[in-house]
Amino acid sequence: MPVSTCILCNSDDVQLFYTDQSEHYASDYYQCQNCQLIFAAPKDRPSTDEELARYETHENDPNDKGYRNFLGQLFKPLNDLLEPKSKGLDFGCGPGPTLNLMFEEHGHAVNIYDPFYADDESVFNKRYDFITATEVVEHLFYPRKEFKRLWDCLKPGGYLGIMTKLAENDKSFFANWHYRLDETHVTFYTQKTFQWLANNWETSVTFPGDRVIIFQKPE
Incomplete structure (x- = not known):
């Protein structure tokens, strides 16, 4: 069944963007003409077991300098914005929570959440000075719901920091993009898409790196 509604902005102006018919991979991807989000058709989403099997292959070690350097792409610009002893939430911390430790080493307090590895929904009953989502939002089946939940958890003046590879509105790029093949x-x-989100939240967005996005909630 064709997709008729955007999973982020709820627009009905959605068009088939790309179909992969390769031997080992089959998926239809749609693009919203309103917010420019590109997403796989629901029929092509992985099962919970398939997701977990993939995540179990990740080697996220808090003692790995390379991994810390990778997370530093978001940590450094966001940490520079924070007041001392800020309270944060790392959303989608994965099997080896590390970003929370990096912020804690700089005097902040950070809760963690992950639906597979730290499934404590009580964290969403609190309010935070900052929230991070590193290499997470590309996994979301329901980004509209999750972004609203995170934004609602931010205090006025708080920051939402995201790390994800940005897509290009180009089918030949998308066809060969390694990020899509996960x-x-x-x-x-x-x-x-992120500019649309900023407009929807009546705020601005900055891009301090090629895969780093930071929003600030209005006071």
């Missing part, structure tokens, strides 16, 4: 990556954001 079967758990089902939702892809262009820069215009």
Whole structure:
């Protein structure tokens, strides 16, 4: 069944963007003409077991300098914005929570959440000075719901920091893009998508790196 509604902005102006008919991979991808989000058809999403099997292959070690450097792409610009002893939430911390430790080493307090590895929904009953989502939003089946939940958890003046590869509105790029070929990556954001989110939240957005996005909630 064709997709008729955007999973982020709820627009009905959605068009088939790309179909992969390769031998080992089959998926239809749609693009919203309103917010420019690109997403896999629901029929092509991985099962929970398939997701977990993929995540179990990740080697996220808090003692790995390379991994810390990778997370530093978001940590450094966001940490520079924070007041001392800020309270944060790392959303989608994965099997080896590390970003929370990096912030804690700089005097902040950070809760963690992950639906597979730290499934404590009580964290969403609190309010935070900052929230991080590193290499997470591309996995979301329901980004509209999750972004609202995170935004609602932010205090006025708080920051939402995201790390994800930005998509290009180009079919030949998308066809060969390694980021798409991870079967758990089902939702892809262009820069215009995040600009749409900023407009929806009546705020601005900055891009301090080629895969780093930071929003500030209005006071």
